[in-house]
Amino acid sequence: MTSIDNLKKRIIIGTQVIKPTVSVIPAFEIRNLKLWYSQNQALHDVSFDIAANQVTAIIGPSGCGKSTFLRSLNRLHETIAGSRMEGSIKLFGDDLYLKSIDAAYVRRRVGMVFQKSNPFPTMSIAENVLVGLRLNGVNDQKFLKQRLEESLRLSALWDEVKDFLDRPGVSLSGGQQQRLCIARALAVQPEVLLMDEPCSALDPIATMKIEELIQTLRTKVSIVIVTHNMQQASRCSNKTAFFYLGRLIEYSETRTIFTNPLNPQTEAYVSGRFG
């Protein structure tokens, strides 16, 4: 597929992905998104734009479809048998759900970090970071080495692991493993990074590190983060989307959502009266 060749070229050249006029085209344009797991509808008619080079927080009570929504952005829900989707999602103007587009190609442009850190246990720290590049067929040792350091620096892990890159990735602490997973996602230079409750299994200090990291990354990559932590959403995001029962209830500037929401349900949720 030519689009994959293009991607390979970008990765090999090592230039940052060139985004077409960042200010105009949103990272994601989501239109009438509906998603079912077998008979059970998890998302109802969700439409909004996610801006580029910003941090967008997704909040809402448990089971409201946040993870499902996030997975529809990199087509990861397709790995679940029985899932079905309607509507359209564009990534920087490209329709992600065209028949001719391979899900693997979408996921190379849209990185993801999970709630529980999941480094590959048989791989070293270095191998974990580079596995995405190797999947792309990159073999140039010098380039790999350089990208390894870049990615680990970006994820604020370099100083902690630079002396033992050959140790197993799972030998790190929980917070370090999560940053390793961020480095692994960043190594292929995705245009967007999806984070599904990346801090929920971490202690406050590790959480703070990841939040700082999000702040430094936002200039390089658009970020969509699901969180249960209201403070976290208000601290790190520019925009916030509130989901309830599979519907997008309100989407606005983060400050507005937390101080002056339009919808009474949003108000009730952010003030902690339910959820």
Place this chain on the structure above:
Amino acid sequence: MHEIAPQYSAALNYRKGRKWPDISFKYLAMVGALMIVLLIVLVGYELYRSSSLSVHQFGFSFVKNLAWDPAADIYGALPFIYGTLVSSLLALLIAIPLGVAAALFLTEVAPLSIRQPIITIIELLASVPSVIYGLWGIFVLIPWMRDSFYPFLKSTFGFLPLFKGPIYGVSMLSGGIVIAIMILPIVTSFSREVLRAVPDLQREAAYALGATHWEVIRIAVLSYAKRGLFGAGVLGLGRALGETMAVTMVIGNSPVISASLFAPGYTLASVIANEFAEATTDLYMSSLFELGLVLLVITLIVNAIAQLMLRQLTNGASAKN
């Protein structure tokens, strides 16, 4: 000691009374477990005692002696040890790739609706009596092998010593193939358990990096599971070593050591089954018992290795998640 207020002591006594089932169950379970250990020890001891004549007569040379000649009262176990190990290894070489592939198909590829029917069929295969595989081996497999498959092997790979020599049909290779078919169900279902223990989070990590289905299997599933799959293989080996009936019917039963897989062989289990009825002298009988002892020791070692590897696997997995 504290004084116990009377109203509590009644409750305490009641609780003491309720502990009895716990305690008796504990001892019952312990006795059960001890019985099994005792049984193995007794079997081992009995084999050793019954083989003592042969052990004294031949000493260590029994296991490295080539000749098995009841007429001259000379007994050596090496051809049988060789036959057992080689036929079992052949079986593993065939059964592990097939079993792992089938397990991968069942856990990663097949649509949900056909998984359970296939699993049921595989479990059925495991319950087919050994002698039926043997019959099938003699009347279906061997004629076909002798007339088509072996000649093909010989003409293609004949330059290797493995595939030289005359083709009889009954042979080490036939034995290996029949054992492979017999252990395939257990290797498959054990591999399936191992693959199912791979967390979905690992698969998703690979998918999220843009891996294709096959790449997910390679980097997330197989590498995570490889030690467990090895364990599945060794468990299969434990089974293969003791297979008697079907192997006896197809392996040719002649105590020779030949590099060619087309040559007949003989296994420890087969020779015991074939000859115990005609063991006329005490030394003959005692030697058969010693063959049993050798088989027991080999099997125990193989199973111990399998257990060790599985323990490592479960430890590793709990440390990881």
